[in-house]
């Protein structure tokens with residue numbers, strides 16, 4: 720009986736370890752940490768829809784065609800790049816902007832750390848995913864008019 724107890728305990732323990740390691744392997748970037756990394760971008764970029772600074776609004780940037788925000792004066796390389804931003808090319812662009820897109824107006828040295836890239840991408844995806852509460856308020860606002 721003592722053995723049975725030991726084995727149950729032992730296997731629960733092992734499966735907990737296996738579970739927690741597979742969870743941490745699954746975890747990609749950390750949104751909170753990404754928000755901190757985004758401070759490096761925030762002098763030039765906002766994640767608010769339609770808010771352009773020196774750089775274009777990054778609202779919904781993942782899945783967006785490069786150089787397509789109205790009212791932004793992009794560089795020629797950006798508008799003619801034919802890029803659709805995804806995690807892969809954003810990662811390359813943000814690691815070394817001016818090496819990835821020679822002639823870009825984005826004067827940013829780049830993010831050296833893989834973790835910073837993971838985290839800032841997690842933040843960008845989180846901050847700019849369609850927000851149901853905002854959408855609802857917008858419809859409500861039109862209704863009351």
Ligand code: HEC
Pocket residue numbers: 756757759760761762763764773774775777780784785786787788792793794795796797798804809813822823824825826827830839
């Ligand atoms: C010094 C200002 C500056 C900083 C800092 C900066 N950017 Fe930019 N960014 C720009 C400008 C200007 C452009 C337009 C580039 C062009 O037209 O070639 C741009 C373009 C971009 C684009 C392409 C957008 C589009 O509409 O195609 C992305 C994505 C982007 N920046 C992400 C970032 C992120 C993420 C950071 C921080 C890690 C960052 N930028 C830091 C100025 C900046």
